[in-house]
Amino acid sequence: MMLYFAVFLSTLPFLFLFTQFKLLGEFSAAFANIAGLLGVVLMLWQLILGNRFVSRRISRDYLAILKLHVFLGVYGFFFVMTHPFLEMLAYGEKITFFFIPNFATEFGKHLILGRMAFYLYLLLWVTSALVRNKISRRVWLWLHYLSYPILFFSFLHAASIGTFLNTFVLLKVYFFILMGVFGILVLYRLSQLFDVGKFPYVLSTKKISAAGVTSYTFSPLATSLKTQVGQFFFIKPSIFAASHPFTVMSFDENSGDLTFSIKAIGNFTNKLESIAVGQTVFLDGPYGVFTKEGQNHEPKVILAGGIGITPFVELINRFGDVNTKLFYSNRRLEDILLREQFKAQLGANYIDVISEEKVENEPVVAGRITKDVLLSNLPEDFINKANFFICGSPSFMGGMMTVLKKLGVNKKRIFTEEFSL
Ligand SMILES: Cc1cc2nc3c(=O)[nH]c(=O)nc-3n(C[C@H](O)[C@H](O)[C@H](O)COP(=O)(O)OP(=O)(O)OC[C@H]3O[C@@H](n4cnc5c(N)ncnc54)[C@H](O)[C@@H]3O)c2cc1C
Incomplete structure (x- = not known):
């Protein structure tokens, strides 16, 4: 304003x-x-x-x-x-x-x-x-x-x-x-043009963390950039390359290491997969204020679609408790990032929603996150009391906004971050 x-x-x-x-x-x-x-x-x-x-x-x-x-x-x-x-x-x-x-x-x-x-x-x-x-x-x-x-x-x-x-x-x-x-x-x-305002980091570890998703940990070469939960950085793999935004999935306050989980969906993210451990990249940031209102122990409902889980990982690490409900929507089980970690942290408050695979012997909700799915998994007072956080693709965001509207959730308690600019 x-x-x-x-x-x-x-x-x-x-x-x-x-x-x-x-x-x-x-x-x-x-x-x-x-x-x-x-x-x-x-x-x-x-x-x-x-x-x-x-x-x-x-x-x-x-x-x-x-x-x-x-x-x-x-x-x-x-x-x-x-x-x-x-x-x-x-x-x-x-x-x-x-x-x-x-x-x-x-x-x-x-x-x-x-x-x-x-x-x-x-x-x-x-x-x-x-x-x-x-x-x-x-x-x-x-x-x-x-x-x-x-x-x-x-x-x-x-x-x-x-x-x-x-x-x-x-x-x-x-x-x-x-x-x-x-x-x-x-x-x-x-x-x-000479990379003023961007900071060199070195890729220290890289591993596949779900289908099509790679987790990259970058360590500072000089300045260690401070970040807060839910913020994102622009990653530039080399001097003349383009830079794209990615949310910090977790960060180590002592070493300054930043970890990102990135889904390969196009030119940039596919090329990123080919960078080797030891290679220098340039980061600029942090940007964003997403999840600020969730960094407390008040009731919160997280609605994440696919790779849209990244802003919530550190939020759950630091503030996840009995008042946190996570609905995590994916196509298949293999797409889920950090499933075991979320189960251990949130127990029954973690709800997997799987849309394209018939899952047996696992407590998952089949289909998509709908009004009924939320109603049957949320304590009654959460609809009027909790803050709602949504992150994912534009179509996921649109779908979730419609569901929350049907539930009558006050717009002031809905916070979103869309993974496209
Ligand atoms: C704030 C924010 C945080 C994000 N965090 C993550 C994350 O943690 N993990 C992850 O896997 N993805 C994240 N994304 C999405 C990621 O930036 C895009 O998937 C990636 O840039 C796509 O580039 P591409 O060339 O591989 O694919 P393309 O096929 O070129 O792009 C696919 C789609 O990605 C979006 N996109 C493309 N280029 C950009 C750009 N320069 N900036 C923003 N969006 C773009 C467009 O909507 C496009 O339709 C985030 C996006 C935003 C805006």
Whole structure:
């Protein structure tokens, strides 16, 4: 909430212009300029929040930060698009104004920077908002780097045209401060090419822990990163590789060792399997605040699907007791991670739910986690009293939310972490 307020505060100097219309002349031209300036501020925030090395200094709640990043993308789009359309109307231009540059006048030349920012912005918006599912994640991420030239051209465009910035000196000073922030961000981004902010760890042990799941323990080579229950790190297997997020399954406070259990489902996770013990990887984190509300001995219900169990392993180690109920959903018995450990820790409070295998001689629930499964395994007061934690694939999360809604569980007591961004 504080962050939303900070974003609002940063737009105030430009919102103040709405009180100065008498001075500013024609409404549509004035509105166009204010919209453009607001668009720049929102884009700058998007850049700040989209860079996790910067945003983690503001908050470790990476998923909430991403939510705000997307929110600003949606509303920033309104301001960015309003700007050229209203300019077109104000100058009595036709739609060709967007596509045909005018090199004949000085003003026309200044507009070229704005046009370049606009075209790149459109490309970024179309690929993020409209065809996101049709392009690979890698291409989509690379396209996000367009935000830097977009802001660069936008700043130059606004500074070279001037308008309100020339009328109000303080506004100009503020605008140059924003440009300075952008400059620092660019330098910071460049420094990350050299792995600043990522920490070297060595793979010390690696073992198969369930079907298709490998557990990796990494030991710090230099700095030992501190983490809390339920947090995740980005793992980067080599200098030029991509980095993906994984939850710390357990950590050793003395040695600084971090253990992750990772299911091989695609390119990155399959390649990760080929790294050898002794190899160096880079970690950055920790991020996330998931299970914070469960780090106590109050009643809690854990609903985990497949590899979505990882955020709960250390939670159960430290806080699992008679008030903890774990429903662990898997396709087959061989998919279950740490079954014996959970049985020993939670006894009858651990419930296996198996959907694709007929299991005999084992106390498992067949099928999926449904309203009836929860009702018949939870003490009556848990529905109104316990906190509910859900983690798994998007379809598992959707299913569990529907079940909890049917049970009438208050939304404020439901905490989720989805294993996709
Ligand atoms: C906060 C968080 C914690 C996670 N913890 C674990 C864990 O402890 N163990 C585990 O096995 N998996 C975990 N995941 C999921 C893991 O990050 C993805 O399975 C993995 O990145 C898939 O990459 P891939 O190239 O192998 O598969 P792909 O086939 O490329 O991707 C499969 C799916 O994984 C998701 N994904 C792909 N790339 C990324 C990325 N860079 N960031 C986030 N999601 C991505 C997408 O939804 C995609 O559809 C976690 C994800 C998140 C967001």
